[in-house]
Amino acid sequence: MLLPAILACLAALAAAFSNPLACSGTCTDTHDPSLIRRTSDGAYYRFATGGGIDIYSSPALTGPWTYQGEVLPSGSSIGNAGSDDAWAPDVxxxxSTYYLYYAVSTFGTQESVIGVATSATMAPGTWADHGSTGVQSVTGDDYNAIDPNLIVVGGVNYLTFGSFWGDIFQTTLASNDLTWSGGAPYNIELNTTSPQPSEGAYVYLSGAYYYLFFSSGSCCGYDTDMPAPGDEYKIMVCRSSKVNSGYVDEKGTACTKSGGTLVLGSHGVVYGPGGQGVYLDPTYGPVLYYHYVNTSIGYADADKLLGINKIDFSSGWPVV
Structure with a gap:
């Protein structure tokens, strides 16, 4: 009797998730996306993991998206393995300047560095690479310096980052937005439930709470190594009245003690959603954006699509 009950529960959860908004143009090439709208003309820009970080633009949030070029066409100036394949941009x-934070690393290592590039327009050829912020990790550290996310609170630049090892940490950047303040990184999320690593943090303020979104589970390589059902990527959240500590899930479990409330999981043809961010759009209001694979198309990393859902915070917890 237990298995039918579990299946019914999973079906109910899947039914609760809305499908992503329609997307036109080039909606692939979108692992760990970052979205922003240019202030000068309202054009949307999208960046994602891989190579010199491809640039796509669109007249609307849902497309049509067209390729423009790369942020780092010659690779990052950071002298670390993976400098020609930057990860997880955050713009x-x-x-009056666009700042794009990124990571330089390789799979399975803590030899990782967070870098930054700047541009006045986001157009190809206008990006200046400033190299390392000084936030980095080496083998044996408590954290892995990848998947950066910036939030400015009270004039302080909080940089949230991390993956595997001790999961998600936070530190601060100096007032120039380019360099580490020197403050020791501190843990704000830890999941000890194997095999559920956490990464891809994004902190978003709505109302009285800071919401810590993060991706949990296996992110990649579904076409060659399919994870057990439920172990694939999914989007989780905790919240706090403070940006730098005290995050709990909807049940009150601390995020540093394996807490986390499910925001978006696999459903229908949507599989492995993650690598998310939140953007306050002038047309749709707050939206959750992420990558996923459409099971009717393919499971390869190159098949990952841009997903966008409207997100409702009215209950105190994000609902898509």
Missing amino acids: HYLG
Whole structure:
């Protein structure tokens, strides 16, 4: 009797998730996406993991998306393995400049560095690579310096990052937005339930709470190594009234003690959603954006599509 009950529960969860909005143009090449709208003309820009970080633009959030070029056409100036294959960009408009944070690393190692590039317009050929922020990790550290995310609170630049090992950490950047403040990184999320690593953190303020979104589970290589059902990528959340500590899930379990409330999981043809961010769009309101594979198309990393869902915080917890 137990198996039918479990299947019914999974079916109910899947039914609760909305499908992503329609996407036109080039909606692949979108692992760990970052989205932003240019202030000068309202054009949307999208960046994602891989190579010199491809640039796509669109007149609307849902497309049509067209390829423009690369942020780092010659690779990162960071002298670390993986410099020609930058990961997990995170773009923000600060003052009159666009800042794009990225990671340089390789799979399965803690030899990782977080870098930053800047541009006045986000157009190809305008990006200046500033190299390492100084936030980095080596073998034996408590954390892995990848998947950066910036949030500015009270004039302080909080940089949230991490993957595997001790999961998600946070530190601060200096007021120039380019370099590490020197403050020791501290843990804000830890999942000890094997095999559920956490990564891809994104902190978003809505109302009285800071919401810590993160991806949990196996991210990649589904076409060659399919994870057990439920162990694939999914989007989780905890919240806190403070940006730098105290995150708990909907049941009150601390995020540092394997807490986390499911926001979006596999459903229908949507499989392995993750690598997410949140953007306050002038048309749709707050949206959750992420990558996923469509099971009717293919499971390869190159098949990953851009997913966008409207997100509702009215209950105090994000619902897509």
